[in-house]
Amino acid sequence: MKIITGNDLRTGDVIWWTGEGWSRHVNDAVEAGDHADAIIARENAKQIVTDTHVVDAEQTADGVRPAHIKERVRALGPTVRLDLSLKPADPDAGNWVI
Amino acid sequence: MVEQNLRFRSDEPVGDPAVTVDAFADQSNATAVRIEPGDDARALLPHLDRLALVEVNFPTYGDGRGYSAARILREHGYAGELRAVGDVLIDQLSHMRRCGFDSFAPDQPISAEAADKALATWPEVYQKTVDGRPAIWAKRHSA
Amino acid sequence: MYQYDSYDQAMVDARVAEFRDQVERRLAGDITEDQFKPLRLKNGLYLQLHAYMLRVAVPYGTLNSTQMRMLGDIADKYDRGYGHFTTRQNIQYNWIKLSDAPDILADLASVEMHAIQTSGNCIRNTTSDQFAGAAADELVDPRPYAELLRQWSTFHPEFDYLPRKFKIAMIGSETDRAAMKLHDIGIQLVRNDAGEIGCKFYVGGGMGRTPMIAPVIGDFVPPLQMISYLEACLRVYNRYGRRDNKYKARIKILVHEIGADEYRRQVEEEFAHILTLNLEPPPAELERIKGFFEQPGFEAGLSDDLDLSDPDFALWVDQNTHAHKQAGYTIVTISLKPAGGIPGDATADQIRLMADLAKEHSFDELRVTHAQNIVLPHVKKADLYALWQKLDEAGLATANLDLISDIIACPGLDYCALANARSIPVAQKISARFADLGRQRELGELKLKISGCINACGHHHAGHIGILGVDRKGVENYQLLLGGSEGADTSLASITGPGFSEDGIVDAVEKATDVYLAQRADGERFVDTFRRIGMAPFKEAIYAKEPVNG
Ligand code: HEM
Numbered sequence: 135m136k137i138i139t140g141n142d143l144r145t146g147d148v149i150w151w152t153g154e155g156w157s158r159h160v161n162d163a164v165e166a167g168d169h170a171d172a173i174i175a176r177e178n179a180k181q182i183v184t185d186t187h188v189v190d191a192e193q194t195a196d197g198v199r200p201a202h203i204k205e206r207v208r209a210l211g212p213t214v215r216l217d218l219s220l221k222p223a224d225p226d227a228g229n230w231v232i
Numbered sequence: 233m234v235e236q237n238l239r240f241r242s243d244e245p246v247g248d249p250a251v252t253v254d255a256f257a258d259q260s261n262a263t264a265v266r267i268e269p270g271d272d273a274r275a276l277l278p279h280l281d282r283l284a285l286v287e288v289n290f291p292t293y294g295d296g297r298g299y300s301a302a303r304i305l306r307e308h309g310y311a312g313e314l315r316a317v318g319d320v321l322i323d324q325l326s327h328m329r330r331c332g333f334d335s336f337a338p339d340q341p342i343s344a345e346a347a348d349k350a351l352a353t354w355p356e357v358y359q360k361t362v363d364g365r366p367a368i369w370a371k372r373h374s375a
Numbered sequence: 376m377y378q379y380d381s382y383d384q385a386m387v388d389a390r391v392a393e394f395r396d397q398v399e400r401r402l403a404g405d406i407t408e409d410q411f412k413p414l415r416l417k418n419g420l421y422l423q424l425h426a427y428m429l430r431v432a433v434p435y436g437t438l439n440s441t442q443m444r445m446l447g448d449i450a451d452k453y454d455r456g457y458g459h460f461t462t463r464q465n466i467q468y469n470w471i472k473l474s475d476a477p478d479i480l481a482d483l484a485s486v487e488m489h490a491i492q493t494s495g496n497c498i499r500n501t502t503s504d505q506f507a508g509a510a511a512d513e514l515v516d517p518r519p520y521a522e523l524l525r526q527w528s529t530f531h532p533e534f535d536y537l538p539r540k541f542k543i544a545m546i547g548s549e550t551d552r553a554a555m556k557l558h559d560i561g562i563q564l565v566r567n568d569a570g571e572i573g574c575k576f577y578v579g580g581g582m583g584r585t586p587m588i589a590p591v592i593g594d595f596v597p598p599l600q601m602i603s604y605l606e607a608c609l610r611v612y613n614r615y616g617r618r619d620n621k622y623k624a625r626i627k628i629l630v631h632e633i634g635a636d637e638y639r640r641q642v643e644e645e646f647a648h649i650l651t652l653n654l655e656p657p658p659a660e661l662e663r664i665k666g667f668f669e670q671p672g673f674e675a676g677l678s679d680d681l682d683l684s685d686p687d688f689a690l691w692v693d694q695n696t697h698a699h700k701q702a703g704y705t706i707v708t709i710s711l712k713p714a715g716g717i718p719g720d721a722t723a724d725q726i727r728l729m730a731d732l733a734k735e736h737s738f739d740e741l742r743v744t745h746a747q748n749i750v751l752p753h754v755k756k757a758d759l760y761a762l763w764q765k766l767d768e769a770g771l772a773t774a775n776l777d778l779i780s781d782i783i784a785c786p787g788l789d790y791c792a793l794a795n796a797r798s799i800p801v802a803q804k805i806s807a808r809f810a811d812l813g814r815q816r817e818l819g820e821l822k823l824k825i826s827g828c829i830n831a832c833g834h835h836h837a838g839h840i841g842i843l844g845v846d847r848k849g850v851e852n853y854q855l856l857l858g859g860s861e862g863a864d865t866s867l868a869s870i871t872g873p874g875f876s877e878d879g880i881v882d883a884v885e886k887a888t889d890v891y892l893a894q895r896a897d898g899e900r901f902v903d904t905f906r907r908i909g910m911a912p913f914k915e916a917i918y919a920k921e922p923v924n925g
């Protein structure tokens with residue numbers, strides 16, 4: 135699947151397109167379909183997101199997983215500071231990325 | 233000639249079209265020339281007294297060769313109009329003035345008001361260049 | 376240390392006001408990201424993997440305790456309680472909000488700091504010898520010259536849109552602790568037979584994808600012509616450096632392509648012209664700046680004796696202190712490389728503690744080293760034990776300076792948008808594998824450097840052992856390099872062969888150290904043995920097929 139990601143302009147937070155808005159959790163990401171470019175153009179014009187781009191991902195039993203490791207690191211947080219990641223309570227969160 | 237948008241001189245603007253550096257070498261009566269980033273500004277030095285306008289083109293703002301070209305011309309005594317044309321952005325005006333530009337023809341026009349504000353950003357300067365502003369070190373030791 | 380006067384302060388204050396205005400325009404939607412990006416980059420604000428990253432300049436790596444404390448406070452107030460000290464002697468914060476950035480710059484300006492020119496194709500923050508003004512082997516204190524250079528390079532109108540970034544290092548000792556020859560320009564202050572000071576200019580070094588060692592371009596430039604010579608070097612580069620290809624745009628490529636002799640000829644020609652323009656600050660300005668770098672009030676006649684009866688303390692003294700020019704004093708390096716830790720990271724509390732210790736024990740001064748450690752340059756030996764105990768309590772007394780676990784590592788794929796592979800976990804695994812200090816000391820001086828991609832921010836080309844992260848079909852892979860160095864004996868490391876997985880690279884490093892232990896001659900460091908016996912024995916051991924069991 136293709137999903138859309140970017141950063142919150144004001145905070146820099148990594149965010150994912152949910153079909154209606156933006157979420158910090160990759161599992162909320164939805165298939166962007168054929169409209170990715172239009173969505174990106176419209177959202178960029180609102181000047182609240184930045185660095186928007188489409189990435190490949192896969193719907194797994196555990197949720198949406200970006201195909202490329204860089205996007206998985208973005209989705210989770212630094213693997214060397216899991217306490218600061220989106221899964222601070224999960225000691226195995228690192229495996230999620232690799 | 234490109235229509236200038238900002239001008240910091242009081243003499244009459246030159247009406248002549250600016251020719252390329254190559255053409256200028258062959259044309260003994262041209263008074264206006266246009267420098268592209270790859271041109272050697274020093275080629276103009278023997279002819280400074282007959283030049284009234286030098287346009288320096290910035291095809292993209294990130295190509296900074298024109299800053300050196302401008303300063304070299306001024307350092308060798310060129311006193312005519314020195315015009316920055318092309319992708320000239322408001323954030324570059326101050327540096328360009330410091331390198332000797334005294335007229336601007338940006339692709340995207342800049343309002344006089346915005347230009348004044350941008351040029352007033354830096355109350356003082358650390359380097360001596362060709363704009364006559366005393367460097368901070370000169371002020372520190374002027375007494 | 377240098378102190379701003381009203382002119383210096385006005386410059387950074389103006390910068391804060393300008394950036395506040397730019398950020399407001401961006402957040403209001405008045406300017407687009409394309410227009411804004413170069414403006415934020417000029418203030419050291421990047422967009423990285425997880426958030427904005429702010430790079431703060433530490434001019435020539437020198438800080439006072441007030442500044443250091445502010446760095447800690449910023450980490451708490453605007454970031455997530457820590458900062459990352461870098462090989463460029465700067466500090467980076469990884470979790471910055473755009474809306475906070477102007478306030479952070481204002482806080483920095485209140486302690487005479489800034490993020491000016493920490494990014495972009497301009498003259499970057501000058502780096503220097505972390506032992507400047509303290510080292511026993513120093514000829515000339517480079518800091519006044521580095522400060523002169525800082526002011527000259529700040530908002531230089533001609534050199535803000537160079538072909539590529541430009542990094543200058545400045546030293547004044549025989550021993551090069553700043554990797555000077557691997558910079559765009561390295562300036563070494565030297566003395567001639569008559570005892571006069573001169574600047575030796577090395578131009579055209581660098582790392583990145585095409586590492587090069589800088590040749591000498593100016594042998595002995597008088598210090599009062601240093602700025603004019605720099606103008607000449609930069610102008611030739613600005614006019615003729617390549618702009619057709621970003622990867623060939625550094626000055627090293629220009630110097631390499633036209634040759635050092637031709638580059639020198641052009642510089643000399645330009646220099647002769649520039650000297651006629653009187654651009655050089657007057658001698659009185661250098662004297663004024665020198666006034667800030669007078670020796671602190673050392674006590675005379677102190678003893679150099681130390682009570683080394685505590686063995687842990689003795690180890691740390693042996694490993695982490697250096698000879699000071701003043702009897703009874705020593706230079707302390709605080710390692711930010713605990714076993715299994717993240718190289719260069721320090722918590723806000725640790726940063727503030729180091730600030731306090733500097734105030735109490737080091738005449739209010741600290742330095743950041745290019746190896747990502749912190750230095751207290753002037754510690755009285757009589758205070759050393761007490762200082763060590765406080766450091767130890769805070770987890771800052773790791774006695775591993777210049778040993779295999781004193782690893783330089785770039786942020787890598789855990790933070791950096793350009794990365795191919797993670798650097799930090801590799802550093803952590805290696806430092807855990809070699810955690811035993813006795814074993815590390817047995818291996819002796821061994822500089823291990825890791826970069827997460829070809830850009831070489833982690834200096835892997837200059838590592839006795841270097842590791843380069845690459846992307847092999849979407850999987851992290853690590854190449855091993857051997858034989859680099861960045862001191863007086865600067866050399867570039869060569870690659871051993873095919874790359875390794877994350878665990879594989881740790882094993883490969885271990886095998887390389889085994890070869891060294893087996894083959895070393897008396898007094899040889901790892902890199903010396905490598906230079907003597909060459910790559911072959913290392914390759915053989917590293918790529919030997921494991922015997923099949925059974
Ligand atoms: C995380 C954001 C960073 C980015 C985007 C970045 C980008 C780059 C790039 C593109 C280069 C190659 C330049 C060239 O070859 O022309 C480079 C080189 C370098 N960077 Fe970084 N870097 C980052 C972080 C760091 C850090 C954290 C340090 C210090 C630990 C650092 C220090 C250096 C050094 C020492 C070099 C090699 C010297 C040179 O040739 O310039 N960088 N960086």
Ligand code: SF4
Pocket residue numbers: 785786787788791792793794795826827828829830831832833
């Ligand atoms: S070497 Fe590559 S991965 Fe590491 S910080 Fe530099 S650009 Fe990022």
